[in-house]
Amino acid sequence: xxxxxxxxxxxxxxxxxxxxxxxxxxxxxxxxxxxxxxxxxxxxxxxxxxxxxxxxxxxxxxxxxxxxxxxxxxxxxxxxxxxxxxxxxxxxxxxxxxxxxxxxxxxxxxxxxxxxxxxxxxxxxxxx
Numbered sequence: 001x002x003x004x005x006x007x008x009x010x011x012x013x014x015x016x017x018x019x020x021x022x023x024x025x026x027x028x029x030x031x032x033x034x035x036x037x038x039x040x041x042x043x044x045x046x047x048x049x050x051x052x053x054x055x056x057x058x059x060x061x062x063x064x065x066x067x068x069x070x071x072x073x074x075x076x077x078x079x080x081x082x083x084x085x086x087x088x089x090x091x092x093x094x095x096x097x098x099x100x101x102x103x104x105x106x107x108x109x110x111x112x113x114x115x116x117x118x119x120x121x122x123x124x125x126x127x128x
Contacts, residue, residue, distance in 0.1 A: 008050045008057045016042050 023035035
């Protein structure tokens with residue numbers, strides 16, 4: 001319960017900062033005064049009765065979850081199209097095959113292993 005109250009205070013505190021920036025931008029108008037009143041009401045509720053903001057907090061969490069799913073798909077799409085596709089095209093143009101998927105003349109994927117720096121090769125026969 002204390003963690004939820006802390007989270008409610010944190011989220012609506014950020015909202016108050018955002019509303020304060022909007023109030024500063026629109027100050028000499030009715031909209032600026034409305035934001036100031038909204039900051040005051042939200043500040044009083046945050047200080048004295050944060051659980052009264054719980055329904056709005058739950059609504060905000062649902063909205064944030066949906067927004068996160070949308071943003072994730074957009075970011076993954078951009079990373080794929082901006083990073084992965086050009087890298088694959090460049091590697092194809094240069095003839096690189098880091099996974100060595102092309103089958104050579106021999107019908108086997110076996111690659112000989114070079115033992116560099118090993119003096120006794122039989123030390124790897126009994127590992128345990």
